[in-house]
Amino acid sequence: MGSKPYFDDIAQRWDTVRQSFFSDRVREVALARADVRPGLLAADVGAGTGFLTEAMLRRGLRVIAVDQSQAMLKELVRRLGHPEGVECRTGEAESLPLADAEVDRVFANMYLHHVESPPAAVREMARVLRPGGTLVLTDADEHSHEFLRTEQHDRWLGFKREDVRRWFEEAGLEDVVVDCVGENCCSKSQGTGESAAISIFVAVGRKARCCA
Numbered sequence: 056m057g058s059k060p061y062f063d064d065i066a067q068r069w070d071t072v073r074q075s076f077f078s079d080r081v082r083e084v085a086l087a088r089a090d091v092r093p094g095l096l097a098a099d100v101g102a103g104t105g106f107l108t109e110a111m112l113r114r115g116l117r118v119i120a121v122d123q124s125q126a127m128l129k130e131l132v133r134r135l136g137h138p139e140g141v142e143c144r145t146g147e148a149e150s151l152p153l154a155d156a157e158v159d160r161v162f163a164n165m166y167l168h169h170v171e172s173p174p175a176a177v178r179e180m181a182r183v184l185r186p187g188g189t190l191v192l193t194d195a196d197e198h199s200h201e202f203l204r205t206e207q208h209d210r211w212l213g214f215k216r217e218d219v220r221r222w223f224e225e226a227g228l229e230d231v232v233v234d235c236v237g238e239n240c241c242s243k244s245q246g247t248g249e250s251a252a253i254s255i256f257v258a259v260g261r262k263a264r265c266c267a
């Protein structure tokens with residue numbers, strides 16, 4: 056089963072919960088890897104309540120925030136005060152509600168471990184990037200904390216960095232780098248009290264400027 060009911064239900068509490076998982080450093084690292092400039096158009100995929108969107112707006116980007124959960128997007132709009140420069144679109148990983156080459160940058164934080172097919176989701180994010188545009192993903196390294204499946208509806212227990220790199224390259228992205236953010240995603244099981252502190256990676260790739 057997908058995670059939509061979970062995120063619909065947690066939407067109004069997500070921002071507080073999220074702050075206990077990881078800090079603002081994650082979005083600072085993500086944006087620093089993408090040469091963001093005022094006026095660029097970015098997609099925040101799996102935007103949730105706007106953790107990345109908020110930081111992009113501060114830097115003068117325009118943002119299309121995409122999520123499967125209308126409740127999360129509604130909370131984004133409420134939390135950020137009906138911001139100018141943001142368009143919310145409801146949609147799914149396999150068929151993002153974005154045209155081919157519509158955006159200059161794509162970001163996704165803690166989204167990939169929820170989707171059914173991570174390689175298909177990476178291909179879809181590459182599709183909507185303009186040639187020369189950059190995809191930046193931040194997510195969890197591979198781990199063994201099963202409680203995250205049952206309690207937080209994670210589909211994947213993180214990823215091997217070599218798999219992420221291969222998915223980027225297979226999606227036609229170049230100059231791929233998968234690196235440490237230098238921060239852990241921390242959480243504790245409500246059931247057993249088991250603690251998780253999972254390292255976070257940042258994956259970056261650029262769409263080729265022209266096709267042969």
Ligand SMILES: C[S@@+](CC[C@H](N)C(=O)[O-])C[C@H]1O[C@@H](n2cnc3c(N)ncnc32)[C@H](O)[C@@H]1O
Nearest residue numbers: 062101102103106122123124147148164165169
């Ligand atoms: C862990 S939250 C992260 C939210 C936000 N990026 C942040 O850092 O706070 C994952 C988000 O991805 C969305 N999501 C999960 N699976 C999705 C899918 N298959 N298609 C679209 N959105 C999805 C969820 O609704 C949720 O808002």
